[in-house]
Amino acid sequence: MYSEPEDLGLQSLLAYGVTFRDSCFADLLPVAEGIKRRAYELLAPLSRGVVVLSTCNRFEVYLDSPAPGRSEEVIRSLLKAPWLLEGEEAARHLLRVAAGLESQIVGEDEVLGQVRDAWLEARRAGLTSELLDAVFHSAISAGARARRETRISKGVLGYPQAAVELGARALGDLDGRRVLVVGAGMAARAMLRHLCAKWRPASVIVADRNPARASEAANECPGAKAISLIDVNAIDSVDLALVAIKGGPRPELTNLRSRCKVLADISTPPASTLPDYTAREVEVFVEESARARLEEVPKVEALLEEELDRLKAFLKRKSVDRYLSQIMKVIGLIVEEEARVTAKRIAGGEDPHEAVLTALNSTVKRAFFPLLSYIREDPDSRGHLARELAKRYESMLSLRGEGYGGVPEDKA
Structure with a gap:
């Protein structure tokens, strides 16, 4: 009996998601990791493949040939008011994400690694498909090409890096300075990487509610010391305090302003009291550096269309090969x-x-x-x-x- 091979085309691709542009995203952030686990558990049996891209700015689910009706029910039980993209539009969106065009800060580099990590995590677990592998590989290649052939990432500063730059501008320099970083998530780690890649501070302390996570984050900066958040008030004064921690105002940070020369807090809402720089000031600083990059957007969009055409041609060849x-x-x-x-x-x-x-x-x-x-x-x-x-x-x-x-x- 003839058994027709499964077609390999973008018509089988669906993407659901919510991002920083959606009003419901703030409610999702604290529980994103749990939702991600549930998404894999519930959607893997209902589709040929699934990849979940979860970052501090987006939660997106990419599916290959999901079961009609049932998959959407699962998505809507996990996410409040998700958007839906199908076929070519879903692939184009992922390419734009990888290139940094859909980021809160246009052209930022971190998202390319996040796309790669999300794909590899699902692939190692055996949850991807030939279609998803092709689409994500294309997105990663397109993102790298966009940064290589245009100036979309030239001088790009994410909020964490911009907070460090503002602190350096206020103090004149960060070489030989004493720095405290509060938090151990992605933003705090980005601060640490930027700080220690560009300057040589005299000392760096990392504080977090979870001392083990603080210790892991401290590895981003050679020689950094890790402490518990409750011990912040026991340390000597510092030149610069950088805060990026979830959960709103923290009692441990009430007196932090009096113990540092400059305080930059990009937490939303601020976790400390009376910071010199909040996410709003950082946003203005970032926007100033973004104007030149915005002129590169049309070039990147044209490049992405070329990559999308290549992806479609590749999938057609693979379908014929089957x-x-x-x-x-x-x-x-x-x-x-x-x-x-x-x-x-x-x-x-x-x-x-x-x-x-x-x-x-x-x-x-x-x-x-x-x-x-x-x-x-x-x-x-x-x-x-x-x-x-x-x-x-x-x-x-x-x-x-x-x-x-x-x-x-x-x-x-």
């Missing part, structure tokens, strides 16, 4: 059957040369019968296939250096 593979499988079965019949004929005394020749003729006729019948059924619209095939077969013979017919004369 059908060709099935054809070759059938031909292989024909060859095996003819080989068995030929072996019996030879064992029964038939001349081996004649038996093999008969088998070869039979194999060729059986293998080519569907193709030749298909062309003959509609010569008006399919006749060009016969002409093209004839040219290619003749080309094969000429490459062998034989005359027409391809059979050398017997020189014995």
